[in-house]
Amino acid sequence: MSELSQLSPQPLWDIFAKICSIPHPSYHEEALAEHILSWAKEKGFWCERDQVGNILIRKPATPGFENRQPVALQAHLDMVPQKNNDTVHDFTTDPIQPWVDGEWVKARGTTLGADNGIGMASALAVLADDKVEHGPLEVLLTMTEEAGMDGAFGLQPNWLQAEILINTDSEEEGEIYMGCAGGIDFITTLPLTREAVPAGFETLKLTIKGLKGGHSGADIHLGLGNANKLLARFLAAHGHALDLRLIDFTGGTLRNAIPREAFATIAVAGDKIDALKAAATGYLAILQNELGAKEKNITVLTEPVTHSAQALTADSRDRFAALLNSTPNGVIRNSDVMAGVVETSLNVGVVSISDNQAEIICLIRSLIDSGKDYVVEMLTSLGQLAGAKTAPKGGYPGWQPDANSPVMALVRETYLTLFGKTPNIQVIHAGLECGLFKKPYPEMDMVSIGPTITGPHSPDEQVHIESVGLYWTLLTELLKVIPVK
The missing domain is CATH 3.40.630.10 (Zn peptidases)
Structure with a gap:
């Protein structure tokens, strides 16, 4: 029973x-x-x-x-x-x-x-x-x-x-x-190039996890952490300075769920591993200060892994990190008509990297069609700046x-x-x-x-x-x- x-x-x-x-x-x-x-x-x-x-x-x-x-x-x-x-x-x-x-x-x-x-x-x-x-x-x-x-x-x-x-x-x-x-999916595809990881580099997995996640519509106003965005922020801040070689990135599993976890596989020079770990520890402290009232279990981890794939070139790494870091997320506008109701939002739901491209899948929601159109246009413009292909898909009223x-x-x-x-x-x-x-x-x-x-x-x-x-x-x-x- x-x-x-x-x-x-x-x-x-x-x-x-x-x-x-x-x-x-x-x-x-x-x-x-x-x-x-x-x-x-x-x-x-x-x-x-x-x-x-x-x-x-x-x-x-x-x-x-x-x-x-x-x-x-x-x-x-x-x-x-x-x-x-x-x-x-x-x-x-x-x-x-x-x-x-x-x-x-x-x-x-x-x-x-x-x-x-x-x-x-x-x-x-x-x-x-x-x-x-x-x-x-x-x-x-x-x-x-x-x-x-x-x-x-x-x-x-x-x-x-x-x-x-x-x-x-x-x-x-x-x-x-x-x-x-209503809503519409938006898919951004960024072409990437790769090269061999230099000698003397070690491979690590950088993980952000422990976030609450939730419904990308009903919970979007709560200010919860989005693992894709948080990991992109770290890469944008430290990728160039630490000469991180990005091998893989994956985060989120559904475009209508706020991502709880994201993972980056990176290679770093042996003499910069301590600096990377210190940066990760400092970043966790920043996130706990910013999000700790709501995200009490947030975790940032670095751990050694074995990986033989090539890494992104520095240019591809920087364009990917900049694109994902600058992609808007969360509430875009609250309704002027319905008090306390979100009018327009988007969720950066699923991010993945394959051999030669990165894919970012967002779900845009709005009470008004022009709100959806605005975010579609904004992401289209961002894709143009990054040299990415963009495609809205599956809109519903x-x-x-x-x-x-x-x-x-x-x-x-x-x-x-x-x-x-x-x-x-x-x-x-x-x-x-x-x-x-x-x-x-x-x-x-x-x-x-x-x-x-x-x-x-x-x-x-x-x-x-x-x-x-x-x-x-x-x-x-x-x-x-x-x-x-």
């Missing part, structure tokens, strides 16, 4: 435990999708998949609720695969290991997948629980949201019958989301807030009735699929709710147990009070 089986409400937690047991990182959701389809067919529900793999399940209305507006509950099938450096885990084959830590559910050394597994579990729990009263109901589960919103991009018109969509991908109980940022949304008003009133307080109406800087759903379903009324999840897209991800109960109460009551057609 899972620890989660002792939690309430059931069967939500049991379903979530089952979701955790089936590997489902982005692009590897098929086993989970097949399990859910088999489960739905066993229970006698109508279910179908579309051409991109999205799942749609229908459940008839509770007797007496047939004349209510049809509702779709929506979640995405995939999770973000992030693990601690010392955790042995293959996200394509190994189950997530959830455990209860006081008021929270966490995972052992990895992301938990509460984003969006709890929302998915809640939708399936509504299907499973005949005590929940509702009108005509659909559950839409989309493919590969975290790595490009493939399912939302592929959603076709005239498949859903719902007039209202409740997105379950929000991460703060007590907040109702009525809009979100934001979800324009509708202050007159009937379902948003209904959620607010229902929350106030249930809990005696008014929820916050918010626009989230993270990307939700609702903006893409508006293209095939322009008249659909949408809202996003969810429990409290902290540290999404990082191994510190956790979901607050009590908030899941509050979210479930709100969701099930909301389905009961959906108005007639």
Whole structure:
């Protein structure tokens, strides 16, 4: 029996435990999708998949609720695969290991997948629980949201019958989301040249790790450290002075996760090793002074390694370090319209070096299209100065807030009735699929709710147990009070 089986409400937690047991990182959701389809067919529900793999399940209305507006509950099938450096885990084959830590559910050394597994579990729990009263109901589960919103991009018109969509991908109980940022990937490719490492040089690995990481949208305003940027800063400051020969650089694993670790393999003259180690120690002190209030476990390491590859020429080293060091990161602008909300940001998510080029992958987010355009133009200009190729890719629209949304008003009133307080109406800087759903379903009324999840897209991800109960109460009551057609 899972620890989660002792939690309430059931069967939500049991379903979530089952979701955790089936590997489902982005692009590897098929086993989970097949399990859910088999489960739905066993229970006698109508279910179908579309051409991109999205799942749609229908459940008839509770007797007496047939004349209510049809509702779709929506979640995405995939999770973000992030693990601690010392955790042995293959996200394509190994189950997530959830455990209860006081008021929270966490995972052992990895992301938990509460984003969006709890929302998915809640939708399936509504299907499973005949005590929940509702009108005509659909559950839409989309493919590969975290790595490009493939399912939302592929959603076709005239498949859903719902007039209202409740997105379950929000991460703060007590907040109702009525809009979100759009986004676009940006890839910079810098050509590099190499040469032999001089005689008398020794090879070391320079590591920055221990950072919190997190969601590149929801956490971007927190001022957390970005390992790619911090390591580039060190190389820009000391590469020339210490005659460091850069052999390799890798940092971050996902463009939508704030990088927690970055690694550079360097060669340095034997008589400068002590100076390098002193510089690393001094840099750690600087970072602890600047970031220590939030990044309490930051670490800078130098350790000898064996490596036989050629190093970048001094010119390539300097252009790479200067380009990465000068690439903006974090909040670009706060919204003038929504107080306390980030308008435009970018995350320098993944950096890698191959034999003859470096690649920098950023994710740009903005509430307004012109904000995205501005950052694209800025990175394009920076690439031109560095002699790099640049390519924006995979843009998706934001979800324009509708202050007159009937379902948003209904959620607010229902929350106030249930809990005696008014929820916050918010626009989230993270990307939700609702903006893409508006293209095939322009008249659909949408809202996003969810429990409290902290540290999404990082191994510190956790979901607050009590908030899941509050979210479930709100969701099930909301389905009961959906108005007639």
